[in-house]
Amino acid sequence: MNLEELSKRALKGFMAVEEATRLYEVAREAARHGPCLEIGGYCGLSAAYLGLACRERGSVLFSLDHHEGSEEQQPGAEYFDEELLDPQTGRIDTFPMFRKTIRDLNLENTVVSIVARSAVAARFWRTPLSLVLIDGGHSFEAVFTDYNSWAAHIQPGGFLLIHDIFFDAAQGGQAPRCIYQMALASGLYAELPLVRTLGILQRLPPEGVSDLARERWRRLSV
Numbered sequence: 094m095n096l097e098e099l100s101k102r103a104l105k106g107f108m109a110v111e112e113a114t115r116l117y118e119v120a121r122e123a124a125r126h127g128p129c130l131e132i133g134g135y136c137g138l139s140a141a142y143l144g145l146a147c148r149e150r151g152s153v154l155f156s157l158d159h160h161e162g163s164e165e166q167q168p169g170a171e172y173f174d175e176e177l178l179d180p181q182t183g184r185i186d187t188f189p190m191f192r193k194t195i196r197d198l199n200l201e202n203t204v205v206s207i208v209a210r211s212a213v214a215a216r217f218w219r220t221p222l223s224l225v226l227i228d229g230g231h232s233f234e235a236v237f238t239d240y241n242s243w244a245a246h247i248q249p250g251g252f253l254l255i256h257d258i259f260f261d262a263a264q265g266g267q268a269p270r271c272i273y274q275m276a277l278a279s280g281l282y283a284e285l286p287l288v289r290t291l292g293i294l295q296r297l298p299p300e301g302v303s304d305l306a307r308e309r310w311r312r313l314s315v
């Protein structure tokens with residue numbers, strides 16, 4: 094399977110093909126230097142693109158999700174999907190669909206599922222990551238927790254990707270945009286062009302203080 098074959102597959106998820114293709118490209122670059130991690134595996138769409146890149150590089154993708162669906166995917170909410178309802182429990186369970194996607198695409202030896210809450214999975218994490226994708230819950234608390242828990246594990250030259258960035262509040266929730274701008278304001282990342290709502294930041298090498306960081310230091314040190 095290659096990118097072209099993958100892009101013809103109708104996978105369940107909330108990401109434009111253009112964005113998913115960019116995930117693949119960035120992961121191809123990143124995965125040579127270490128494993129990738131995504132937060133918000135859902136039904137496996139982004140894991141398919143990231144996973145394909147990791148497989149091609151002999152790397153690994155950690156896919157983190159509690160698989161209970163986010164707040165807007167619960168019964169009665171806007172993005173509720175009956176296919177993801179577990180009739181036994183009456184609760185959302187996206188893990189069976191996620192596993193099916195990974196199995197169908199033969200990515201079982203590349204994608205490592207972590208079924209847990211983000212902050213719990215991060216507690217004893219020590220492995221440097223070449224790429225982190227934040228695409229989990231969209232409340233400020235959820236996005237901030239993901240950023241706070243994982244950004245420090247990104248190795249120099251690695252990538253921080255944030256999905257669902259809307260600069261117009263009428264188009265969507267503002268938490269991912271806030272975190273994106275907080276990360277930028279830290280001066281620790283270089284900004285790469287956005288692809289639709291996918292923000293792409295690259296962790297700067299430790300040598301060389303960025304202009305942004307220098308400017309912030311100047312303002313804070315007055």
Ligand code: MG
Pocket residue numbers: 107228256257
């Ligand atoms: Mg998303």
